[in-house]
Amino acid sequence: MNAIEIENISKQFGKVKALDDVCLEVKEGECFGLIGPDGAGKTTLFRILTTLLSPDNGKASVNGFDVKRDYLEIRKCVGYMPGRFSLYQDLSVEENLEFFAALFNTKIKDSYSLIEPIYKQIEPFKTRRAGKLSGGMKQKLALCCALIHYPKVLFLDEPTTGVDAVSRSEFWDMLAGLKAKRITILVSTPYMDEASRCERIALCNEGKILTTNTPKNIVDGYNDELYAISADNMFELLSLSRKVKGVKECYPFGESHHLVVEKDFDKEYFANELNQIKNLQIKKASPSIEDMFIKLMKR
Amino acid sequence: MKQLFILLQKEFIQIKRDPFISKLIIMFPILVMLVMPWVTTMDIRNVCVTIVDKDNSSLSRRMTSDIKASEYFTLTPSASSYNEAKAMLEDLKTDIILCIPENFERNLTNSTPEKINISANAVNATKGSLGSQYLVQTIMSSISKQNQEKGLSTPLELVTIKNYYNETLNYKYLMIPALMIILLIVICGFLSAVNIVIEKENGTIEQINVSPINRFTFILAKLIPFWIIGLFVISIAMLITWLVYGLAPVGSIGYIYLASILFILVFSGFGVTIANKSDNIQQTMFVMFFFLLTFMLLSGLLTPISSMPKWAQYATIILPPRYFIDIMRGVYLKGSGFMDLWYNFLALGIFAVAFNLLAAKTYKKQG
Numbered sequence: 001m002n003a004i005e006i007e008n009i010s011k012q013f014g015k016v017k018a019l020d021d022v023c024l025e026v027k028e029g030e031c032f033g034l035i036g037p038d039g040a041g042k043t044t045l046f047r048i049l050t051t052l053l054s055p056d057n058g059k060a061s062v063n064g065f066d067v068k069r070d071y072l073e074i075r076k077c078v079g080y081m082p083g084r085f086s087l088y089q090d091l092s093v094e095e096n097l098e099f100f101a102a103l104f105n106t107k108i109k110d111s112y113s114l115i116e117p118i119y120k121q122i123e124p125f126k127t128r129r130a131g132k133l134s135g136g137m138k139q140k141l142a143l144c145c146a147l148i149h150y151p152k153v154l155f156l157d158e159p160t161t162g163v164d165a166v167s168r169s170e171f172w173d174m175l176a177g178l179k180a181k182r183i184t185i186l187v188s189t190p191y192m193d194e195a196s197r198c199e200r201i202a203l204c205n206e207g208k209i210l211t212t213n214t215p216k217n218i219v220d221g222y223n224d225e226l227y228a229i230s231a232d233n234m235f236e237l238l239s240l241s242r243k244v245k246g247v248k249e250c251y252p253f254g255e256s257h258h259l260v261v262e263k264d265f266d267k268e269y270f271a272n273e274l275n276q277i278k279n280l281q282i283k284k285a286s287p288s289i290e291d292m293f294i295k296l297m298k299r
Numbered sequence: 300m301k302q303l304f305i306l307l308q309k310e311f312i313q314i315k316r317d318p319f320i321s322k323l324i325i326m327f328p329i330l331v332m333l334v335m336p337w338v339t340t341m342d343i344r345n346v347c348v349t350i351v352d353k354d355n356s357s358l359s360r361r362m363t364s365d366i367k368a369s370e371y372f373t374l375t376p377s378a379s380s381y382n383e384a385k386a387m388l389e390d391l392k393t394d395i396i397l398c399i400p401e402n403f404e405r406n407l408t409n410s411t412p413e414k415i416n417i418s419a420n421a422v423n424a425t426k427g428s429l430g431s432q433y434l435v436q437t438i439m440s441s442i443s444k445q446n447q448e449k450g451l452s453t454p455l456e457l458v459t460i461k462n463y464y465n466e467t468l469n470y471k472y473l474m475i476p477a478l479m480i481i482l483l484i485v486i487c488g489f490l491s492a493v494n495i496v497i498e499k500e501n502g503t504i505e506q507i508n509v510s511p512i513n514r515f516t517f518i519l520a521k522l523i524p525f526w527i528i529g530l531f532v533i534s535i536a537m538l539i540t541w542l543v544y545g546l547a548p549v550g551s552i553g554y555i556y557l558a559s560i561l562f563i564l565v566f567s568g569f570g571v572t573i574a575n576k577s578d579n580i581q582q583t584m585f586v587m588f589f590f591l592l593t594f595m596l597l598s599g600l601l602t603p604i605s606s607m608p609k610w611a612q613y614a615t616i617i618l619p620p621r622y623f624i625d626i627m628r629g630v631y632l633k634g635s636g637f638m639d640l641w642y643n644f645l646a647l648g649i650f651a652v653a654f655n656l657l658a659a660k661t662y663k664k665q666g
Contacts, residue, residue, distance in 0.1 A: 051509070080509045082505050088313070090313050099305060100506070103302065103512050105511075
């Protein structure tokens, strides 16, 4: 059985199509990533799956329960961590946990084995008010609260946004630990580099799913030739390279620009055309998820 | 039940830890009850009177000293002519001009005298008209006293006045019940509304919405603290009224509490309904302010409903404070019992049920 099944879900806010005919399946025990920029419709999809929002069209089920008909059942078996920190800032760490445990009619000790590895890290601050915690700790507390009733499916909406690089990496390690407990995780992120930490991902943009696959298969499916170029004047380099024959695409990518080229691209010719630019360096580059995303988005 | 208890516990912890709300609940009723009854008075005092005395007789001097002795008036230096006094009126140096014509006393006994003229600044209509009336009464009593002393025939005093229920016409006694009601509207209506909207603004309501908790339980947990706070506030207000103003209800205090409970139910339900329908604190506050003004000015808290235009009198039927103020003034001043007031209790009861149902109905866990 699939933990999450989404069939032709659409949702419109006024004239904006937040979700446009989305289909998706997430297997039980899978860590599935929704990757896409802001405004891709990730949060809307989460809100529909957590029964906070009703879809206009289509069907969706979570853990076998229909989001429209069996919404009460879904609320018992899912954990939701919204993008914004939304615990009670004026309650302490411990009080927040106890409160959410009571909301779900359980006790902390019932699911302690599940949250222990995460809770251990914030336990020294258990009497501190949640509002006074650092960003990384807030996120850990929010995760603990979302797990307090031992959910079958965990929804994490941009859990790593606004968190430092070390904490982000730690957070993904924690998710890997949860996977071992057979919890299905649907996680969204705007960071393409985090995609590789998921088993399968869906790239989405403007309410549509562009592709769904494992991160490796997505990268392998990239069939264009790709170069990384850099020079002293990066801005000039960008505008000039776009005009050279044989160049399909050129876009900024970290410290360099990525150059997508036609089959008949000649490196020497390209360097020659741009000879007025100082310190031009051209290297073959291996494609990443972001390159694939840009390619699919432009199509 | 256990969930309700946990939710209530959370609400009380939050109220206790809020540095502002917890102080407000105690300080607000104390300040309002200590300060407002003194200032919300329609009693006219210290009206400045300028006398233009062209008669200069024993009668006119008696009038002057009677006016001077009255607690309602303050005498300004007298003016020699009406025009001079008029200039003072325009400069706001005086409120009322009393012009006693020449030979007034002499003409009073043998012929019809020229009339005494009173001119008042009526920018503040109440001050102008009440001030003139007081002045007429003072002058009339001066004249009759003088006539009595001289053994002249005096018009008999045909009218005596007794003011029941508030014998000294103490304006505070009229205002205090109204102030108590305003206190309850602000504490129970505003605070409960803001309390819910804050959960919306902070996003914490999302976490509640995805939990299996019953929405009625959630709303009940939001309402109960404000019922308790409301009863606490009305108790403080009644205590201060008794200690400071010596005003205790003539009737049973039980009726006051019964009416307060119903009224608190009405307004906490009302506040929560408004909060459910708004997205942020600004919206809630503006809507609440609109209703607060309507309730204060239109339900007979400050001005009598019977002097409003007919259409406004009909409109007051749907305003809950109108029934509460009848109970409060009735029990406090007249000692009315349940049989005199039952329809007010019934009306408040209906409002309480309606608004609380509305509060639970308008709260939806699903957007």
